[in-house]
Amino acid sequence: MPELPEVETIRRDLTPLLVGRRITHVAIQPGGERLAITHSPWALEAALTGRRIEGLERHGKYLVARLDDGRAWVLHLRMTGSLVHVPTEAPAGRYERARVDLDDGTSLRFNDLRKFGTWHLVEDPADAMPHTGPDALGPAFTTAWLRAQLARRSVPVKSALLDQHIAAGVGNIYADEACFRARIDPRTPANTLGPRRVARLHDAVVAALEASLADRGSSFSDYRDGLGGEGMHHVRVRVFRRTDLPCYDCGTAIQRVRIAGRSTHYCPRCQKT
DNA sequence: ACTATGCCCTGGGTGC
DNA sequence: TGCACCCAGGGCATAG
Numbered sequence: 611m612p613e614l615p616e617v618e619t620i621r622r623d624l625t626p627l628l629v630g631r632r633i634t635h636v637a638i639q640p641g642g643e644r645l646a647i648t649h650s651p652w653a654l655e656a657a658l659t660g661r662r663i664e665g666l667e668r669h670g671k672y673l674v675a676r677l678d679d680g681r682a683w684v685l686h687l688r689m690t691g692s693l694v695h696v697p698t699e700a701p702a703g704r705y706e707r708a709r710v711d712l713d714d715g716t717s718l719r720f721n722d723l724r725k726f727g728t729w730h731l732v733e734d735p736a737d738a739m740p741h742t743g744p745d746a747l748g749p750a751f752t753t754a755w756l757r758a759q760l761a762r763r764s765v766p767v768k769s770a771l772l773d774q775h776i777a778a779g780v781g782n783i784y785a786d787e788a789c790f791r792a793r794i795d796p797r798t799p800a801n802t803l804g805p806r807r808v809a810r811l812h813d814a815v816v817a818a819l820e821a822s823l824a825d826r827g828s829s830f831s832d833y834r835d836g837l838g839g840e841g842m843h844h845v846r847v848r849v850f851r852r853t854d855l856p857c858y859d860c861g862t863a864i865q866r867v868r869i870a871g872r873s874t875h876y877c878p879r880c881q882k883t
Numbered sequence: 884a885c886t887a888t889g890c891c892c893t894g895g896g897t898g899c
Numbered sequence: 900t901g902c903a904c905c906c907a908g909g910g911c912a913t914a915g
Contacts, residue, residue, distance in 0.1 A: 611907085611908070611909085613909095644891085644892095671909080671910095686909080686910085687909095688891095688892095688908080688909055688910080689892090689907075689908055689909065690892090690893085690894095690907095690908095705893095722892095723892085723893060723894070724891085724892045724893055724894085724907090724908095725891080725892055725893080726891065726892065726908085726909070726910085728910090739910095741910075741911080762884085762885080763885075763886090764885085764886085765885085765886070765887095769886095772909085774909085774910075781908085781909070782907095782908065782909090831907080870886095870887085871887095871888080871889095871908080872907095872908065872909095873906090873907075873908085
């Protein structure tokens with residue numbers, strides 16, 4: 611599950627390997643056709659071929675490659691996608707959905723077991739992510755912004771954190787981790803949090819993301835960095851997928867509930883409504 | 884404008 | 900061993 615720290619790790623890994631390179635060949639594999647959102651697979655292959663990559667950016671969980679024709683190639687890995695840089699001659703993996711060969715004898719492989727990943731080719735990256743708000747590690751994600759957004763929602767605070775319009779880049783792992791760090795029960799209605807608790811939650815979101823980023827992300831299942839390696843943060847999470855294990859702070863068994871269809875993990879003693 | 888639900892997809896796990 | 904079933908979940912469409 612690549613979330614903000616994982617996608618940012620990929621971006622940092624790939625930036626020196628991709629920027630300045632020209633795309634010499636693109637192949638979307640049989641079975642991978644659905645990743646092409648804005649174009650037919652063949653039209654997308656044709657449009658990317660010959661382009662030079664001028665920059666690699668990230669917004670929330672989206673990767674944005676800036677191309678020399680002014681367009682943006684916007685990728686989303688969803689749950690099981692990975693983007694790995696290999697030599698051109700490297701064999702295709704079982705779940706390779708597309709390959710992008712570069713002009714220096716290397717290749718980028720888009721692997722995606724569950725085929726949920728997407729590619730957009732657009733003039734303006736915003737067109738590919740219309741429901742996306744401020745990046746959770748960007749300057750626009752402030753305590754004041756979070757307070758204003760939570761004030762008009764009655765959903766559980768966990769659900770609000772998963773809303774990409776409120777904090778782009780937060781997913782199931784870091785929503786749980788942020789609630790734990792803020793000592794807030796994830797079921798608490800968003801609009802019942804006072805200013806001090808919202809401020810604590812804001813800081814907890816940022817801290818949870820930065821802690822994972824420092825560990826190159828979390829590899830609970832399919833996540834791989836830009837070089838095919840795993841992150842190290844999944845062994846350092848406080849609550850995510852630690853059901854029935856003791857809370858590191860108080861020893862109470864971590865509980866699991868479902869919120870908005872998502873598994874949610876929390877400490878019933880440390881986290882209050 | 885907000886909220887709830889279902890869909891997409893496939894491998895791994897469980898129970899019979 | 901085989902089979903049916905459920906679960907994982909990000910983003911989007913849809914309906915209320």
